[in-house]
Amino acid sequence: MSAGHGHGHHDYVDGAGRDHDHEPDVPLDENPIWQQDNVTLHSVGVDIGSSGTQLAFSRLHLRRLSEDLTSRYIVVRRESLYESPVHLTPFGADLQIDAAHLGVLLDEAYAEARVTPEMIDTGAVILTGEALRRRNSEAIAEVVSERAGDLVCAMAGHHMEAMLAAYGSGAVRASSREHGRLLNIDIGGGTTKLALVEDGRIVETAAFHVGGRLIAVTDGVVTRIEPGGRRHALRAGHDLALSSPVTDDQLDDVAVLMAGELLEVLNGQHTEATEGLWLTEPLSIPERLDGIVFSGGVAEYLYGTQTADFGDLGRRLGGELRRSAEGGLLPAPVLPAAERIRATVLGASQYTVQLSGITSHLDSAERTLPRRNLPVARPTYVLGDTVDSGAMADALREHLGRFTQADGDLAVALSWSGDPEYHRLRAFGEGIVKGLSSRLAAGERLYLVVEGDIARTLGRILRDELGVENDLLILDGLLLHDFDYVDLGLVRQPSGTVPVTIKSLVFNDMDAAGGACSLELPKLQ
Helix, strand or coil: CCCCCCCCCCCCECCCCCECCCCCCCCHHHCHHHHHHEEEEEEEEEEECCCEEEEEEEEEEEEECHHHCCCCEEEEEEEEEEECCCEECCECCCCCECHHHHHHHHHHHHHHHCCCHHHCCEEEEEECHHHHHCCCHHHHHHHHHHHHCCCEEEECCHHHHHHHHHHHCCHHHHHHHHCCEEEEEEECCCCEEEEEEECCEEEEEEEECCCCCCEEEECCEEEEECHHHHHHHHHCCCCCCCCCECCHHHHHHHHHHHHHHHHHHHCCCCCHHHHCCECCCCCCCCCCCCEEEEECHHHHHHCCCCCCCCCCCHHHHHHHHHHHHHCCCCCCCEECCCCCCCCCCCCEEEEEEEECCCCCECCCHHHHCCEEEEEEECCCCCCCCCCCHHHHHHHHHHHHCCCHHHHCCCEEEECCCCCCCHHHHHHHHHHHHHHCHHHHHCCCCEEEEECCCCHHHHHHHHHHHCCCCCCEEEEECCCCCCCEEEEECCCECCCCECEEEEEEEECCCCCCCCCCCCCCCCCCC
């Protein structure tokens, strides 16, 4: 029954003898049927980077897909309630991030938003860039999570941050809509993250040691300098150190050098200097790119949306890259970004609920359930009539290597298509064993989630034929994605199903405004 049909054509009487046919209409959001199919959640996102810290509060409207005979809820609308200013990430005298000061910033943002932690249903805390590498990063996450409530907390390493930025900037959506090949370049305070996107799929990520706040200055004196900033300064011919004097010309020299090094990388030029700046395996820039999308704090200067100088290299670096774009020195046209400095502030976590299939493999349920905030990785591969176990294994190893959580418990979401013939299932299982060999050797628990109803058969193959002795849980009939976090409940009897709460990172959808969904070259103002 739909929400709009609360009154039928016939009188009816409830168990207490009340006649409902002539009751007055009530607002839709007070209709119990509507309430069952529609859920509203309040969320908060906290992004702590090496240069900036920001919060955003949202209201999420979810609807149950009852027309598809499923209990799954999806986000149908996201309303932005409050976005805090982008604060400079506070550092103490020991050059460690000041966790207590972060707590104060968080409290102020809640007060300005007129929200209390008790009003928040969900959210995410993300540590990125140099903030992730600070010795007190765990203390930071703990302090923020305590104040913000029971949130998903992710330590976003280089590859994960690159992927987050590509989604948040709109590059993934633009690539999917136009079937194009785009490069997202996210330039933050300490690092530059690269993500190559083809037809809406991120195929390669990397990080490069160029950032807008590797050197910070107050009244002509260096007040902060990262090791990478010192190396850049030395290559520019300036021996800068903490508390040393510095001129505008010297900072200009460092910014010009960094922009030049980044241009060399983007144009496929490999020099001794640039080789030493990679923080990951280098990313190979393909000959054909349909466009480049910039995100991160430096992108605000490149797109002309920010002009203020915050006592670092950001304005200078953004200006150099802007002139390079206008001079045609980049390998592809610059496209608009849906988000720039806010690309990785995750507006909320979306709660959805699914129920596993009745054919799940649950022989280790007493040791693997229940679980909270289990991160999800979803590798991409192609299953033909004959399953290539080697190619599947390579895809698993490569994709899981991008996730910081790859050394802990991780839910691996696997796609399945085609007939469940034995030879295909056997090769599928072999691909899993090869691709997860390091996890198996370490004795880690395996959490596998598959869309098709093959879990029970797959579990028998892994156990009885391929010798997997690790604790093993395989749930089927579920749809999960990268950046989802899941809570797994206890097995429900007699159905033998497992309730799954899915907390998906929600990115702004700028389709209506056309922010990043066009492959037309914008005019740089």
